[in-house]
Amino acid sequence: MNALEARGIHKRYGGLAALADVDLTVKNGQFVAVIGPNGAGKSTLLNVLTGLAMPDEGQVLLAGQAITRMATNKRIRAGLGRTFQHGRVFARLSVLENVMTGAAIRGRLSESDLRDFSMEIIEQMGLADVAHEAIMSLSYGRRRMVELSRALACRPHVLLLDEPAAGLNSGEVDQLIDRLAELRAVHGLAVVLIEHNMGMVMRLAERIFVLNFGCKIAEGTPAEIQADPAVLSAYLGEGYAHAVV
Amino acid sequence: MADFVQLIINGLAIGSVYALAAIGFVIVYSATGVVNFAAGQFVMFGTFAGVATLVNAQLPWPFAYGAALLIMALFGALFFVSVYLPLRRGSIVTIIIGTVAVSITMQNAALLSFGSWPFRLPSPVEDSAVSLGGAIISLHALAVVAVTAVMVAGLWLLFNRTSVGVGMRAVAQDVQAARLMGLKVNRLLAFSWILAAVLAGVAGLMLGPMWFADVNMGDPIALKAFAATIIGGFGSLPGAIVGGLFVGLSEVLGASYVSSAYKDLISFGIMIAFLLVRPQGVFGEKIQDRG
Amino acid sequence: MAMRIPLQIATAIIVLGGISGMVLPEYHLRLLNLSLISAVAVIGLNFAFGYAGLISLGHAAFVGMGGYGLAILTTTCGWSPWLAAPVAIAATAISAGLIGYPLLRLRGHYLALATLGLNVSFYIVTSNWIAMTGGTNGIARIPGLTLGSFSFSGEHQFLWLALMVLALIAAAAAALHKSRLGREMIAVRDDEIASEMTGIDTTRIKIAAFVLSAICAAVAGCLFALHMRFVAPEDFTYAHSITYLAMLIVGGEGTIVGAVLGAVLLTFLPEWLRFLGTAYLFFFGLLVLGILVFLPTGLVGLGQRLSRRSAKTPLLASARAPEATS
Numbered sequence: 072m073n074a075l076e077a078r079g080i081h082k083r084y085g086g087l088a089a090l091a092d093v094d095l096t097v098k099n100g101q102f103v104a105v106i107g108p109n110g111a112g113k114s115t116l117l118n119v120l121t122g123l124a125m126p127d128e129g130q131v132l133l134a135g136q137a138i139t140r141m142a143t144n145k146r147i148r149a150g151l152g153r154t155f156q157h158g159r160v161f162a163r164l165s166v167l168e169n170v171m172t173g174a175a176i177r178g179r180l181s182e183s184d185l186r187d188f189s190m191e192i193i194e195q196m197g198l199a200d201v202a203h204e205a206i207m208s209l210s211y212g213r214r215r216m217v218e219l220s221r222a223l224a225c226r227p228h229v230l231l232l233d234e235p236a237a238g239l240n241s242g243e244v245d246q247l248i249d250r251l252a253e254l255r256a257v258h259g260l261a262v263v264l265i266e267h268n269m270g271m272v273m274r275l276a277e278r279i280f281v282l283n284f285g286c287k288i289a290e291g292t293p294a295e296i297q298a299d300p301a302v303l304s305a306y307l308g309e310g311y312a313h314a315v316v
Numbered sequence: 317m318a319d320f321v322q323l324i325i326n327g328l329a330i331g332s333v334y335a336l337a338a339i340g341f342v343i344v345y346s347a348t349g350v351v352n353f354a355a356g357q358f359v360m361f362g363t364f365a366g367v368a369t370l371v372n373a374q375l376p377w378p379f380a381y382g383a384a385l386l387i388m389a390l391f392g393a394l395f396f397v398s399v400y401l402p403l404r405r406g407s408i409v410t411i412i413i414g415t416v417a418v419s420i421t422m423q424n425a426a427l428l429s430f431g432s433w434p435f436r437l438p439s440p441v442e443d444s445a446v447s448l449g450g451a452i453i454s455l456h457a458l459a460v461v462a463v464t465a466v467m468v469a470g471l472w473l474l475f476n477r478t479s480v481g482v483g484m485r486a487v488a489q490d491v492q493a494a495r496l497m498g499l500k501v502n503r504l505l506a507f508s509w510i511l512a513a514v515l516a517g518v519a520g521l522m523l524g525p526m527w528f529a530d531v532n533m534g535d536p537i538a539l540k541a542f543a544a545t546i547i548g549g550f551g552s553l554p555g556a557i558v559g560g561l562f563v564g565l566s567e568v569l570g571a572s573y574v575s576s577a578y579k580d581l582i583s584f585g586i587m588i589a590f591l592l593v594r595p596q597g598v599f600g601e602k603i604q605d606r607g
Numbered sequence: 608m609a610m611r612i613p614l615q616i617a618t619a620i621i622v623l624g625g626i627s628g629m630v631l632p633e634y635h636l637r638l639l640n641l642s643l644i645s646a647v648a649v650i651g652l653n654f655a656f657g658y659a660g661l662i663s664l665g666h667a668a669f670v671g672m673g674g675y676g677l678a679i680l681t682t683t684c685g686w687s688p689w690l691a692a693p694v695a696i697a698a699t700a701i702s703a704g705l706i707g708y709p710l711l712r713l714r715g716h717y718l719a720l721a722t723l724g725l726n727v728s729f730y731i732v733t734s735n736w737i738a739m740t741g742g743t744n745g746i747a748r749i750p751g752l753t754l755g756s757f758s759f760s761g762e763h764q765f766l767w768l769a770l771m772v773l774a775l776i777a778a779a780a781a782a783l784h785k786s787r788l789g790r791e792m793i794a795v796r797d798d799e800i801a802s803e804m805t806g807i808d809t810t811r812i813k814i815a816a817f818v819l820s821a822i823c824a825a826v827a828g829c830l831f832a833l834h835m836r837f838v839a840p841e842d843f844t845y846a847h848s849i850t851y852l853a854m855l856i857v858g859g860e861g862t863i864v865g866a867v868l869g870a871v872l873l874t875f876l877p878e879w880l881r882f883l884g885t886a887y888l889f890f891f892g893l894l895v896l897g898i899l900v901f902l903p904t905g906l907v908g909l910g911q912r913l914s915r916r917s918a919k920t921p922l923l924a925s926a927r928a929p930e931a932t933s
Contacts (some may be wrong), residue, residue: 121804147806159801161794162906185787218801224650225806227817244779353714376921402900409662409714409860413853414899421892535846539727542720578733579811584724584731591721592709 072135074099074261075120075151075229080129082115082285083254089115090126091285097229097261104249104264104272106296107282108305113265114156117233121153122146122265134228148176152227156234158215160206166217167193167202172225189224196220196250212243219250230254236268244268251275254293273297281305318450323568328455329526331564332464333359336519337537337549338544338556339471340512345487347508347553348394348400354419354537357426357514362388363529364426364519365505383568385517392513396506419534426531437524460522466520468557476554484508536580540567543587549600558598612785613778616863620777624770625656628763635878636762642874643769644830649854649866650773650780650821654714656825656852657861658789660796661818662850665722668729669821671843672699673828675733688752688833696825703821707814712780726845733840752833765834772830773867776823780863783819790817793861857898859907914917 076094081088090112097103105113118124120131122143131139138146143246161169165168170189174180179190193202195217201209206217215235222230235251236244254260256276266272272279272293279296281289283305289296296302341355351356365384369375390515403414427541444455465528475481486494487504495501527533545551548559563583571579590597620705627639648670655661676695680686686694706725733740740746752768759768791915794802795812802809832838850873858869863883876894880887902909 089888123800142808143803144808147804153804155801157802159798161613161797161801163791164790164796168790171787172790172802172807173805175791182787202681221805281824351719390912399896400857402638406717406899406903409852410899410903412716412719413849413856417853417892417895417899420881420893421889421896424886424889428889438872461718461815462648519717539723542723543803548719581728581731584728588724588728588780591717591724595713597718 072099073132074134075100076130076132077116078130078132080116080119080122080131081127082112082119082204083127083130086106088285090119091283091284093129095120095263095264095280095287099228100259100261100282101278102255102262102264103280104266105280105282106266106269106272107288110280110284113282113287114233115285116154116264117231120231121151137194139188147227148224150226150228150251151231152222152225152273153231154215154222154233154235155217156209156237158218158238160214160218160221162207164206166198166206170220170224172260173221176225189220191221192220192224196223197246212239214231215239216247216250223254223283228259229263229313231263233265235264236266236271244271248274249269270275319572321448321451322453323572324451324565325390325451325457326462327565327568328561329460329564330568331561333418333519333523333526333560334461334537334540334544334563335557335560336464336467336515336522338548338560339542339553340515340519341541342545342551342553342556343484343508344512346543348404348505349486350404350415351408351606352512352536353412353415353538354422355512355516355541356534356536357422358388358391358424358516358534359520359523359537360531360534361391361422362517362533363437363524363533364435364439364520365432365517366521366524367529368384368431368436371435381521384521385514388488388513392510393506395513396509400509419538423531423534430531432531434528434530435524437521437529438524439525442525456522456525458538460526461516463522467515471553477537480507532566539580540583543583545597546587546595547590547597549597552597553600555597555599563599583597613893613920616781617774617778618772620867621770624773625765627675627720628766628770633762634719635875636766638874638878639856639871640762640769640834642871643766643773644827644834645851645854645874646826646867646870647769647773647776647830648824649851649858649870650776650863651820651827652851653780653863653866654783654823655820658784658792659813660721660798661711661813661817662819662852663722663817664719664845665724665726665729666820666824666851667843667845667847669699669824670705670828670831671729671733671838671840671849672821673833674704674838674843675740675746676825677829677832678725678749679739681750682746682748687830688750689791691828692833695829696822699825699828700822703818704814711810711813711817713863718807722848723845726843728849730840730844733843740840743840745837745842747837749832749836749838751836754802759833760836762872768828769834770888772826776826777863777867782838782862788812796819823924824846853895856893857902857905858903861905862879862905865907867906872906 073096074096077093080090080093093116103222105116107113115124119126122141125140130137133146133149135149139148161172167189170193171185174189176186190202193199198213198216198220198221206214218236236247239247251276254262264272264276276293279291280287281294281296281302288301288305289299331419337355337359340358341352344350344352362384365387369380369383399414399418403411441455441459444460445452446455475485483499483504486499486508487501491501544559544563546557547562548555566582567579570582574582624897628636632638641894652663652666676698677688677691680694681688681690692837712720734743747768751758757766791807791812795809796806799809854869854873855866857873876885877891880890883890
């Protein structure tokens with residue numbers, strides 16, 4: 072049984088096929104990346120997987136259970152997690168409170184248990200010094216870390232990351248890579264990474280899926296993908312010549 | 317049967333007034349995104365502009381109507397500058413409360429100027445009636461329907477055949493793009509408000525003879541205009557017309573055939589039913605539930 | 608720590624209210640009582656709107672349900688107010704849950720107009736269902752609240768009842784703010800999609816916020832009925848709903864102190880403007896508009912800016928959610 076599976080996903084917006092017959096398989100504990108030029112359908116795929124958009128055809132399976140039409144919050148409780156491309160945090164809550172909203176997902180924990188559990192995650196993510204600050208007083212990069220902490224507090228089995236490096240400076244990107252590498256070692260946590268930063272992708276991913284114009288054009292190990300002519304032409308055509316690491 | 321025809325015509329007449337109020341409301345909403353809770357008071361101002369020019373100043377008909385509409389146009393411009401521009405960066409709720417506060421101000425301005433006794437606003441086709449298959453149809457009611465039809469046709473021409481109208485449609489669809497195309501957005505937004513005020517003025521001048529001119533008439537009209545736009549489809553001009561006529565008809569027919577006391581409940585009940593079942597109304601576009 | 612802030616609020620309300628009660632003349636005392644009743648309602652509205660972001664223009668209908676519920680049970684059925692009040696409040700809460708379930712799928716001005724329609728419908732029903740509600744004549748001769756031989760009917764006596772109830776509700780609201788439910792309500796307004804993505808059932812939370820607001824409204828309605836001893840459709844119109852919302856915005860949405868301040872200010876303001884004669888409502892409207900334009904964060908926001916304190920307590924925490932999209 073796979074941690075997460077998408078089978079034959081079709082999604083049209085008016086006359087435009089955002090996704091056409093897309094398959095994706097993520098095994099337990101596997102670190103997978105989805106790459107492709109802008110407009111390839113990566114965010115649409117994430118939206119379909121998380122229930123923000125309904126596919127016209129196809130199925131989504133979480134640990135073997137069909138969740139294609141399930142409400143978003145139910146999917147999260149079933150073990151899916153996600154962060155957003157521009158980082159979505161709760162502006163009026165503190166850092167700690169943000170993470171606590173995620174921690175609360177696991178049943179009837181007392182306030183102090185929630186706080187302790189959340190502080191643990193906050194410390195692991197290097198945010199202990201700002202735990203009680205209003206979240207909007209943090210820098211963009213640290214805010215995205217809080218978002219990631221919140222997603223982790225939900226204790227997902229599969230974590231979907233939508234361009235986590237976007238908008239970060241190089242120091243923050245290195246920190247992010249370290250954190251994600253640590254996550255790779257976490258037992259049972261599968262990760263789907265959508266990213267344009269190829270250094271990050273090639274370093275962390277065990278398997279890569281490539282989308283272009285809504286279709287999957289390649290799938291394989293980092294080495295295979297780097298040599299794949301279809302991928303190269305898709306990227307070279309968009310001016311991504313530097314993508315080959 | 318004769319009664320029924322009479323009721324239909326009356327329903328269409330009232331409905332036409334609601335339709336004009338709703339159209340003004342929709343124009344402003346489409347162009348500026350503002351839900352104008354003072355929409356009913358605009359109509360009331362139109363009626364009292366008529367009182368000022370016809371009853372108080374005793375101007376001859378064409379001048380009186382022209383002057384009244386000019387006053388409304390000026391008021392629309394004043395509203396744009398003193399209410400819309402300061403409020404437009406606020407949240408939805410700020411704008412709602414803001415337009416409500418203005419509504420209170422307008423109502424009391426009228427109260428201060430005209431007092432609380434209702435006025436009788438005359439009509440140029442006063443006391444004339446036409447016989448139609450045994451039914452006595454007031455000429456004013458027919459005139460209201462006719463005038464509304466003419467105005468709607470005029471609006472169609474404006475929006476489809478003039479550059480101003482096309483500009484307003486562009487602004488309604490995408491303000492940024494309109495700006496980038498070099499359109500004078502602020503001028504077009506101001507014009508939307510002025511147009512809405514003039515339409516409300518026409519509605520008020522036509523409504524006056526059918527009801528009384530009363531400083532409290534604004535709120536019930538606003539509610540009917542809202543119901544009309546919800547039923548017809550928020551942001552849709554044909555929807556405002558259809559919705560307005562529907563509300564007018566259901567009010568008049570409901571009062572006669574169902575219950576005079578609960579006649580308004582019918583329109584609001586239908587409005588709420590639409591909101592729950594089909595919030596985009598009859599003509600509106602599908603509303604994206606997910607933000 | 609958890610109980611400190613609720614206790615602070617409750618104490619402040621009782622002390623300030625008590626002092627005012629001793630100082631103010633009878634007429635102003637009456638206004639103070641009315642403003643305290645409104646404050647209870649507005650704290651409720653703060654749950655629905657300030658925390659969860661639901662634009663409700665029908666809040667007065669819930670106040671009315673509480674008031675009429677108590678009135679009918681005490682006059683027609685002869686119940687004691689002590690029994691009638693909880694029943695009326697419970698009935699209102701259940702109604703809110705039932706109404707909320709279909710209604711809260713709407714957002715923004717659609718929700719505003721739907722709640723407006725509900726309030727108007729409530730008015731039409733109470734005006735016309737003469738057998739039940741007495742129509743436009745309302746229901747009179749509602750018994751006052753008594754505890755043994757002590758009666759809460761006079762202005763001074765009622766003041767203490769109102770202060771106690773307000774203190775209790777404000778304390779409960781402050782406790783809620785720091786609870787899981789409070790966080791989730793705030794999260795839902797701040798970012799509904801992110802809330803869903805954190806496993807929060809946003810529909811359930813919105814209904815909970817709506818029901819909580821209705822409970823507070825019903826409490827206010829019961830207080831109103833017990834104080835005025837008379838309810839009529841005119842007391843619960845959509846104009847009142849809009850006033851409650853204005854009180855919250857002017858005071859500072861999202862804050863408990865703001866709710867109370869706004870209620871007191873907007874109850875007293877028309878009276879302070881009475882010297883303007885028939886023009887006072889005209890200036891009232893302009894003043895509210897002015898506050899909205901120049902003080903968008905309300906009085907509490909102004910207080911924060913003046914004292915330059917960072918907003919960390921639920922008393923004052925009111926950082927506006929970024930209004931990026933609807």
